[in-house]
Amino acid sequence: MPTRRIPAALALAAAIVLTTTACGGGSASSGSNSSPKTLTYWASNQGTSLENDKQVLEPELRKFEQQTGIKVNLEVIPWSDLLNRILAATASGQGPDVLNIGNTWSASLQATGALLPFDQATFDRIGGKDRFLPATIASAGAAGKDPAAVPLYSMAYGLYYNKKLFQAAGIANPPATWDELVADGKKLTTGSQYGLAIEGGNVSENVHHAFTLGMQHGTGFYDAAGKPQFDSPQAVAAVKQYVDFIATDRIAAPGNAEYAANQSVTDFATGKAAMLMWQAAGANLKSHGMNPDDYGVAPVPVPAGSSGPQATSSMVAGINLAVFKNTKNLDGALSFVKFMTGDDEQKLLNSTYGSLPPVKAAQADPAFATPELKTLAGVLSTGAAPLPQVASESQFETLVGTAVKNLLASAAAGKPVTEAAVKAELSKAQQQMPAN
Template sequence: MQRRTRAVALAAAATLAGAGVTACGGGSGSASGDKTITYWATNQSTSLDADKKILQPEIDKFTKQTGVKVKLEVIPSADLLNRILAATTSGKGPDVLNIGNTWSASLQATGAFVDWDKELMAKVGGESRFLPAALKSTGATGQDPASLPLYTSAYELFYNKKLFEAAKISSPPKSWNEFVSTARKLTKDTDGDGKADQWGLGLQGASPSFAAHFAFILGTQHGAKVFSDHTPKFDEAGMVDGIDQWLSWIGKDGIVNPSDAETTDKVALLKNFASGKAGMILAQSSTGLTLGQYDMTTDDYGVAPVPAQDSPAAGAKDIGSFVGGINVAIFRNTGNLDGATQFVKFLTSAKEQVILNKVYGTMPSVTDAKDPAFDTPTLAVARETLTSRAVPLPQIAEEAQFETLVGQAMSSFAAQTATGKQPGKARIKSEMAAANQKLEAGS
């Protein structure tokens, strides 16, 4: 059974990596007796160089405190999972690495990560230090965590205040019907050429990961369970309704620029929002800090929770996000477990959590990290969402295949919808049934 689970995990993660889904050459573990450890960090800011400039001074502090040297490599998000898989296969990986928290259970099942049992957890201050919501996305339910939360985020609605004022919209929408109505008021022909050039909503329609995120959020709002134990339920009515709702924003609702069906790059999305070409976007909380790089302040944009369904299905959960974020893990093949553990303790210390999450615009994953920077409107909405309207993506090995199979199908649907051929619910259900079969066949 353990061997089969590991095979499922590797197949799932490999499929996800092959699809280029992001979360969010192999290195080599430290040689025995060598205090140097290798750290693979995720690209969190606008460039790899920017991340190096942020992280290297903190690493230098750690080395000065402990004597443990750290070789830093910042990995592009699109390459991260492929690099991790190569390391789990070859046994030659870093000592410490960041992972997208939605991959936690899939990667845990490979057996490549150190488990954070009670003894090891005590070395970083104990389980009670971490946000309960974030700790739920660290590995399979009922098992010791295979990673620890580092940066925490949630989806929220960002809106352009100036465009709202010009359209005489007094407040952000709370329900999806209000959302569509608001977006239609924001969709305009501003240059008089007979074609809309300002849109109600900006979307990353060609990003499988973004699409899969909203399949989960909207599907759950419609009552879908996504998985029953380890059995996929992608063709459930709730999932079909959620996917149809997402496609309708591009199609029958007419609130998204059809060219957004080809958008994968978040930078392009944010530039359109900052320039007034889109009145609203749905994005994770770190977006608030990034918008400052496009000369937008909280005078220019507002934030609100992700809207809710107007008529929830019986038994449906009112969620606004999954528990988003980046985790930190230790490879089992490390030659310096003590040094690696000290480094994770450093990264998750209250002081470093304040420093790193402030610069990345995310929320600390520990309860003892306090700073006024985390009281911004953006993070207040994220905190509220994580407290009452967020659940983790399924913490099972098969989760990775959900992201790629459903995400790829939705991106393909978006491309069709942009040409005026929005798939009906019967077609969506058929494609989701095929995705179920692919997952169960291990393909």
């Protein structure tokens, strides 16, 4: 997606484990007001710009004010700054009343103790837990604990393919297995055109694909006790498979190793690449002038004959909505969460942003029955797995995503990327993890 994509946790995320004791109650939220008639809301950048988000959200916030008498002070924060701002708020105990978080950060932020737990009684106040798709709740906090947030916008990865380029290459159907994808990618790689576009300079994209391939190879990068297993044979095989798109398969351009900020989407939209693995790319492709009839969407390939976790084709992507525990307007904050996750708002906001409603009733709306979104909804329901819901997840994103970035850079430079080289890079990432 354009700017909605959940970024890798920034380097400051390493400090997250230090904030656990700094988030006690008692202080008013920074920028919020103790009056029951005001709330402060930090929204993530979901649209084409910060201004676009304000244009989308402000009419809805006025609608909420008309219904409740509560004014919402909105600040839209770019993804490049959002985690830093949240970590500073958790450390100081002063933050907004309500905030958006990348769903992959849920367990890490939950560990700080700064976010309001959504226990059964709290869920009841916003309409009930069973309104949400189970996969999206699974990405809202650590297993066995009350979620630290509720799902707001949901996404999943799909394989986008250019119909005209496939037809010209004599390929009738999108690949369903990795062997088929590599074979098709080689047929589609000719001249300045490549079979697949990837975004190797984007740490977030790297770790998302590494995780999905890891699940297919039999690892979630952590053991059952929550201990990092970044350099296991399964993890090495998964990362090498991804790096080999440039290194040995040569179906992705060497320059893709430096791509970031949606450059791979641009290549796909302009016909420089025939395939793209992306989250809800439709709105972004439209902004580049690509007609929905020109591309198809299928699940990301899986190994031939796979089933269960090894048939995972996407991480559970999306944005969660959290309440800062120190809010002085808890009733108002929960009323706002109920409003934003209500059926009507879910339909309106997700259709505007090109994402999927995590609320089951809203997802049944015809607006989400396009071929693209129907495919992604199927992936989210049956083929997606949440990233590790552990306190160190933010560091995992940064370190493993950076390891993949380094390996792709080596591949682009023509250096051999052996299993030993992959293992060494992943071992270095694991050694940088905090001991606890």
